[in-house]
Amino acid sequence: MLKIDDLHITVQETEILKGLSLEVPAGEVHAIMGPNGSGKSTLSYAITGREDYEVTQGDITLDGDSLLEMDPNERAAKGLFLSFQHPLEIPGVATMSFIRTALNAQRKARGENEVTAADFLRAIREKAKIVGLSDEKLKRPFNVGFSGGEKKRMEMLQMAMLEPRFGILDETDSGLDIDALKMVGEVVNEMRGPDRGFLVITHYQRLLDYVKPDRVHVLADGRIVESGGPEIARELEEHGYDKYIQSAA
């Protein structure tokens, strides 16, 4: 499904990813762990096509199609969703109308019908309940004045609404309370299926208790330095990154 091949990314003249390769087959959930500054968010931005993240070498494909020439919104319409490590506030933009515009833009790009206002409203109410956001929160300008945890819930709400085929969760668990952590697990597990893939970036084992990964990769100094089963996460929890940092250096 998602395939990354020898990816080199340069940000403001500094090479951050230095030949990263990774494959997430359809139906699987992979986790990425790695020390601060190792390039995890850089990878998620590169996949979703953020400006200034220059691909100097390598390729990223989704279902065999290269993403590199696509705009961020084309990638989104193709089914890529990123839950941002630091979601933004967008003052003046109404939450509901933003999500609805996004959903319809994607559907339109895929040649699907727009959702009616009534259907949309029904769906968002239902999903807001699952992620734990009140109606009042939906009426506010997008994320304005939200707590860190509420912003993460809003990311999950959008993922649930947009139903992407491939979801990237960049530290969605940090800043969440125990209930919210469970909620993230529910949302992901609910969506998990043979046609969907997920890449879960995290620093902690506890999210992986709820979202059981098929594989865990360790990212250090711009490369995947180890891949294996869920046991790797537990090992890291105990011993930290020392051995990888040395091996990378």
Next chain:
Amino acid sequence: MSQTRETVVKEGIDQATVEMTRELETYKHGFITNIESEKAPKGLTEDTVRYISAKKDEPQWMLDWRLEAFARWKEMDEPTWAHVKYPAINYQDHYYYSAPKSGSKYESIDDVPPEILADFEKLGIPLREAEVLLGVEGAGQTPGEARTDAGVGGEGVARQKVAVDAVFDSVSVATTFKKELEKAGVIFMSISEAIREHPELVKKYIGSVVPTSDNFFATLNTAVFSDGTFVYVPPGVRCPMELSTYFRINEANTGQFERTLIVADKGSYVSYLEGCTAPMRDENQLHAAVVELVALEDAEIKYSTVQNWYPGDKDGKGGIYNFVTKRGDCREARSKISWTQVETGSAVTWKYPSCILRGDNSVGEFYSIAITNNHQQADTGTKMIHLGRNTTSRIISKGIAAGFSDQTYRGLVSVHRKAEGVRNFTQCDSLLIGDQCGAHTVPYIEAKNSSAVLEHEATTSRLSEDQLFYCMQRGLNEEEAVSLLVNGFCKDVLQQLPMEFAVEAQKLLEVSLEGSVG
């Protein structure tokens, strides 16, 4: 400036404030030195210009330049846009040249008349130690860097070594630490000397930042400037000590028109301090200086001023008219010019130290404290002209108006079409003490490039009653409390001053605000 040093300065200020308020005094620099002097005839004609030029043994090109300026000046009108009022100046009623009679320049410090030396001693900015001044050939030849800040705020305050050029009325009377600076390749001398000894450098840079016909007062200065300071820091040299010029107007009815030119060649650094005083006189005296700074690639100039010209008495009689043109040119990439000023003196101030940010990635800064009391008027601010890419500027202005004074911040931030990636941040805060004064903010913002990010904030308020009460409850009297709070208000700017000046400046704040409460 290192982190530790900034902290030290801050602490030094807060501690010392309370003590120093106890010795509040009026304008203490208002003494007159009795020395015979030689003056040009009163008034201003082409002959005056020729007289000055001849006195200084100037080359023909210099005289020609002056005459051209004089011809233009006669055609110009005095500017009226500033928010200041003063009676019309009779330019024929001033002396344009005055020099101590014993000679225009001293070979060694022994030749300096003892009255002048005594004068310096009484001053304190920053010539408080005769030892320092006498250090021309004396002990203090170790690099200034070696001094530590360890004792700040305590007893034996360790001082950074400062090389001083003293300008007395119209001429430079003494330059210290010349030898040591020469070793580093730094040229630091009076501009008259520089015109004779380094004509190629002076010719190349003088008038290149402030052109002859820039404005009425700058043009007048070009015609009649009598002396000033020249600094040249060669490529890659970090000037080993702070350079300082001390300006003093002494003669009655004498205009002072000094000219300062500082050139920092590629990759060099220099920090320059300027202090000014004048005696108390009933008549207004005219001061119209021009300062030009040129920073080449990767060079940095830090220019600090403590302006304490005589402000006039409490009824507004006398005082200096201070019409100054100061401009820095960040001529090449990654250069930086930083202006810091503490303006407490003068009856009328008209002054806008500016930066032309020509080189890509160059940086301009303006940090200002202006205090006006009694009947003082100040119209001051800065211009940041962004021409190069990724140029940044920062303006922090703190204005305090007390008594019957009137104060205006006037500033321009301009971003040209081709200047991509410009950043500016401006903060202008005014504080009013009493209800007979005025504080005004007049910023001009011109943006012609969409990538610019410009932010401007301004506030006007008065001292918080709550804070005043709190301080007084802790035992400070009202004046002490005001002084403490004003220091807090100015903290962001005071921190930018070299330590020597910071203490001096803070002392001045107190003196300037005397009588503003109660």
Next chain:
Amino acid sequence: MRPNHQFTEFEKALIASMPAEGSEAGAILSGTGLPSRRDERWKWTDVRAALREEKQSSVQSVSSRAPLLSLDQPIEFLFANGHLSQAPAGLPEGLTLSRGGDYPLFRENLPNIATEKAEATYVLTVSGKLDRPIHLRFLSEGSGMHHTSVQVVLEEGAEASIVESLEGSDGAWFANGVMRFRLAKGASLERLILQQAHDDAVQVHFAMANLAAGANFTQGTLGFGSKLCRLETQVLHEGEGARAVLNGAYLLSGRRHLDNTTDVGHTVPGCVTEELYKGVLADKGRGVFQGRFYVARDAQKTDARMAHNALLLSDEAEVDAKPELMIYADDVQCAHGNTAGALDTEALFYMRQRGLSEAQARAMLVQAFVVEAFGHISNEDVKARLMVLIETWLEAQS
């Protein structure tokens, strides 16, 4: 005094058209001419340079057109090239129309000229609460010049809302209007100025509002610029506890120019002014914002805040701002802020990651930026219609 040979053809003709005797505006005009960039208050809006060629008086009729903003049951007055060509047959209770009114000599001379040259100085007087909005439609057409002068008087405790729409068709016309608002004690007026985009027209629309104690003056502006357009409002707080809101938005494309100038004087204690302007500049649009708060010695406890934020969407656009404070009283809260910059690229990326096209994301962000300036408008219907005008502008950009 400018020597005669330096006057433009336009100025010469205008001077000649002023009454020979007793014309104060004419006397000033023949001394100084039209305002130009040499005048501090006009340095970015050079009327003189924009109007060089001689202009005839406009013909007093224009073709009819649908209003720029349709209001619910408006009391509509239509000025065709300066001529009051349509007025409601009967005015509702509490509203009268007359001619006359007293006019001071303004510091700016263009409104003085408008007062002298307008076909009449109309006075609308409101008493009590007027439920329907007054709509003054200033329609312009052709290539001549015309002047209007309208005074709106709100008696004690009166309430009204007024919309002035500056509309018409393209042409090199010059429209010069003056409005005077006098709010008696406790009166309340909601004013909206709508200026349609024109490429060749020159417009100056000046207003002076005098507020008595406890009066409430709320103003919103939406402008799209013309060859040269200046919308100026001066407010004078003359009674304690008066409150003024001056908000506005401008969206400029092509080579259009719009100058929003405001000058608010606080002469008595305890008055409030809130001001917020939002500008969006595309293509070679040029926005000018000049705002001034003057707080006199006696105006203690003044609370005055001003903000202007400009969004530059193009590298050829320009914005010039001068937010000014002149403060003579110490116990006051006065502040201004000014920002200029481009759209937030991080927000753009975020929105595009969710699937919005670049144009959609931009439009949404620009709208969000602008809408703040209409937060004060109580009539949701009017607000929605303004948003439609903004959307239309945005659509034309992409």
